[in-house]
Amino acid sequence: MPEFTNGRHLVKEYPSGYPIPGRTTAYDTSAKINTDSVSLNGGILAKLLLISVDPYLRGRLAGYTPSKFALEEPLAGYGIVKVIRSENDKFHPGDILYGNGRIRHEEYSIITKEEAEHVVAFKPVDGIPLSVYIGAAGMPGLTAFTGLKEYGNVKKGETIFVSTAAGAVGSMVVQIAKKEGLKVIGSAGSEEKVKFLKELGVDVAFNYKTTDTREVLQKEGPIDIYWDNVGGDTLDAVLENTNEHARVIMCGAISGYNGEPAIVKNLMYTIYKQTKLYGHLVGPLLSKYQEAFDKDVIPKLADGTYKHREDKVYGLDKASQALLDVLKGANVGKSVVVVSED
Template sequence: MLTQNPRVVFAKRPGTRIPVPGEHIIFESSRSIDLDSVPLNGGFLTKTLMLSPEPFMRERMRDLHVPSYSTHAVLGEPLVSFGLVVVLRSEKEGINPGDHLYGLTTWEAYTVQPYVEGRARHNAEEAPDYTFDVDSLALQVVPDPKGTFPWSRYFTVLGAPGLTAFCGFEGCTDAKPGETIYVSSGASAVGIVVIQLAKAKGLKVIASAGTDNKVEYMRSLGADVAFNYRTTPVADVLKKHGPLDLYWDNVGGEVVELAIEYSRLHARLIMCGSISEYSVAPEQRHGIKNTSMIFKKRLRIEGFLVPDLAPRLAPRFFAEMPGLVAEGKITAKEHITEGLENGPDALVAVLKEGGNGAAGKPVIRVATE
């Protein structure tokens, strides 16, 4: 029997614009699949439960000549992001019907895995040597078969954002109690974990976000100074509450210049992402004008990618984080959007200042079990 298999397709590269639903990313409901007889070819059939709209997807939509750390999204194929799926049928050893898997998957209701065509793969011709192999992010059985936590928690503290924050914080910051850290986009999925790790370590935390309810949320997570960067100048806050020992950059651009300006001697700037630049032409980006302060203050500026640090730090993350979450020492919340048809709008919101306005990591619920 045929079942509808809607999907969200990458239809056109957005250049330097924020993608437009219906033009660059299109919801399609015309396809169907026979769940009982579709060939698995040694793989397995999954039903998509939840998907994560995230900045990484925009980076993969860039023009073909623009190099980056990831391979390019493929036109005409479904979008790919982190997701939670349940296995319906399997021909693959070690994967059984009923298993819940988390990792990169396609924006469609049902998928024969592993999905190859649309999945970014390391391609020597296309990819420069700083591209990582996304196969390291392939679907894995979630290590919590009883569902102790809400499944959506895999999209925040227990999944990729939590691992990103943990790897960068433990691997790069050299944070010491009593130091001051500023976290930009502090209410993002990564930011909320950085705030909590920093507080647990005894740091003073300054954090910014683009809406007042996110500011309240960051305060509830322990941020000592939380502010709305769209209504309060970042410089005023850093001048009053700095100088900084650490800056965690999720945003890029002008805020990096300010972090340099209000850094202490020997401060560390950890570059996790630069979401303010992903949809802006290079000539329109904010150039950093105080680079000489980097040597004058002997600053350390370090970029990191989670797959580089994960081999060393993921075992600790998976050993420690579930316990901290179960004890309530690290918390998170998710903002659920219902329905794959609303996926394009949910993705676009992530890419704009203030996001969708709500506090909580955006998650798309595609189906219940």
């Protein structure tokens, strides 16, 4: 077989504000590959099927995390690939693999023996499309589940507020919280997203762009649990309106991702009210909660008890714009790039 183009989504520069599609990251067609003869050196040749576009990728572009992306290299994140060739005894041609944050944004990639320790072969459960495994059935769903289990100390009848509640993580948080018997307040950035929250059963859903968050919390609070995806002034508003011994699960701070870090002014409230702040990463909690997630959440996704929405685009060349849309909140539902359907 002759060489053919191996499309890649490359890092071209480090942004100071919002990433600019085609300039910060760009689709590149300069690489070639021969899938029959390329050397694997004990690894796997994989074809990219799906990539997950998540806010944390912005941090890896700017160095907010230890794993900063390298210039002129593909981005990498959560995704699903299919094995084309394998020199690894654990994986075979045709296997579908899920990658924990290390799937490169290139149409074909060689997964080394070391990298193969971070991928798993799986078969989707009936009723759950493959793409949902990078959404509600994957990292975002696990983030919601593990955070509430580890840090929520949930008690029936308490009140939880979830920012970015219509997003991939937030929409699972609100549904799990409702199942636990909590009063759920959720904010989102459009009327379409507010409508989605009401469909999920959120008790108080509002558009933070047109409704004052403090007024809502003063009326509907005080808050026992806050799931924070945005930081900044929203976190300040929550700290002003908590019960004593409230728990704040800090999952993201998107208000400060694309410019100056968002300032939080009300940390003294955490002393007066003995508020607990928890920084939440899903990775360290997977071994503790994966089995419970598979038992409790996967069946509810399969039978439709837990609902989800996807915002799909087709083609790796759409990944740059999809990332910007996620960071600006323009997507509705889990952002997924479909690279190949076979």
